[in-house]
Amino acid sequence: MKPKIILIKNAHIVNDGAIFNGDILIEGEYIKEVSDSISAKSSDVHVIDAEGKYLLPGAIDDQVHFREPGLTQKATIESESKAAIAGGITSFIEMPNTYPQTTTIDKLEEKFDIASKTSSANYSFMFGGTNDNLEEILKVDAHNVAGLKLFLGSSTGNMLVDDTAVLEKIFKSTKLLISVHCEDEATIKKNFEEYLDKFGDDIPIKYHPLIRSQEACYLSSSKAIKLAEKTGARLHVFHLSTGKETKLFSNKIPLKDKKITAEVCIHHLWFSDKDYDKKGTLIKWNPAVKTEEDREKLWEALLDDRIDVIATDHAPHTLEEKSNVYTKAPSGGPLVQHALPAMLEMHHKGKISIEKIVEKMCHNPAILFQVEKRGYIKEGYFADLVLVDLNNPWTVNKDNILYKCGWSPFEGTTFRSRITHTFVNGSLVYQNSKFIDVKAAKRLTFNRS
Structure with missing residues (x-):
């Protein structure tokens, strides 16, 4: 099966202490190329124009309680x-x-x-x-x-x-x-x-x-x-x-x-x-x-x-x-x-x-x-990526809270920044408040001697 190819263009890429304008090519699960400018070489490439949004590596949360099993x-x-x-x-x-x-x-x-x-x-x-x-x-x-x-x-x-x-x-x-x-x-x-x-x-x-x-x-x-x-x-x-x-x-x-x-x-x-x-x-x-x-x-x-x-x-x-x-x-x-x-x-x-x-x-x-191939925007790393619009305000309320418990300590707070796209292992899983392909996740592995 031919791997899916996604090209993210015109992003402010945030990585390794720097911000630069550029493009990211995703092939299958991985980041294939990071460059100032990348052209789509075939009609099979799905192009996403970031329009100046900020592209971040996906965040890694080292401490959560998701309550399963037993407290569902x-x-x-x-x-x-x-x-x-x-x-x-x-x-x-x-x-x-x-x-x-x-x-x-x-x-x-x-x-x-x-x-x-x-x-x-x-x-x-x-x-x-x-x-x-x-x-x-x-x-x-x-x-x-x-x-x-x-x-x-x-x-x-x-x-x-x-x-x-x-x-x-x-x-x-x-x-x-x-x-x-x-x-x-x-x-x-x-x-x-x-x-x-x-x-x-x-x-x-x-x-x-x-x-x-x-x-x-x-x-x-x-x-x-x-x-x-x-x-x-x-x-x-x-x-x-x-x-x-x-x-x-x-x-x-x-x-x-x-x-x-x-x-x-x-x-x-x-x-x-x-x-x-x-x-x-x-x-x-x-x-x-x-x-x-x-x-x-x-x-x-x-x-x-x-x-x-x-x-x-x-x-x-x-x-x-x-x-x-x-x-x-x-x-x-x-x-x-x-x-x-x-x-x-x-x-x-x-x-x-x-x-x-x-x-x-x-x-x-x-x-x-020591998580393997995650946490950075680098060629050869898993394409865990997040596009952020820094100027798209929204207010936390009951209608947009996704937790099963249905509440948030931030209810009533207006945030100026909004996550518009999330990629997990090269799959676009979330876009503009809608879930798309949510079964792309993998077990983390660790590079330890």
Whole structure:
């Protein structure tokens, strides 16, 4: 069968720290040519005139919760991956705290099987660590699995790894990249009991960042980093939320050489504790959204490269669940559809360059996880591409939200930038708010020795 050929012309191509005007030729799944000008050499070529739109590599989201299996009333791999490609995210890495948990090889492969049949975006999964599954961890193939996820706080089921000896043994034994959720459980429990005694179940949401405090985050992050330094493990700290934690990370060496890296999420860059009065439990996350000062310090660390990656921690719950009182309202919210538009809005506000957005959402996740042939616009790479119109405003509302849960913390927000086209493995899967060929996704592979 002859491979399909697509020619994208007249785009502002954003790649590797530069923006240049040019054309892209896609043949089959791959980028065949990147040049100032490419001519269609036959009538079989499908030409798309970008008309000066910006062409970005597809974003790689290194932390999502798509809730399948077991929690499909909130989301499915099918529903959330479609929302992702509408938001310019062409690859995702999903977390292990589903039901059942992804803590055995059999359960991991069951999730890969679901994704192979239903995902619209390229996919991989984290394997979950517990206090008693080291034998299973050692079976994981590092070429075919994104990495290992450890909950050092705020876990579900039995996934809290709180046995110090076990934790050190895992760090010493695995060559997998270890991603961690860092909040100190003892500190949180003490704070929670104090506010529960004072208010009962209906604790005002504004106290969430005091319960899940800066101290809880820093204590856990610093311990994880010390253990990584002691054992030589490759450590990636998820969703930093405090300014104090940013001091634990370095920008003195290139990302490819770092053994300890960090991520920040959209909500911690956008919201602050001043938004709790308006948004309530809709912006209840773990770790909590904290102060304006914390948010500013996170931006500083992101821009000076102490923080390496921007992700979503997409974690949908039903609106009914989120509408409960504090103690019964779950933490987490949906973000994959709106993450890239939110960052482009920050570009419009002068906060970050488009080149830096691409670095943190496309290039760096590919480098950090050693994803094969993705994250860049390069000849020979998979054609995961996103066309963006920077001047095509739209407002988030119930009618255009694609998450299965049907709500967004960005409802009512007007974004000036719009994703107009998304390509996954060379297939045009999304164009002008319509899904086209949504079965082009592939399992991510990893270039690791």
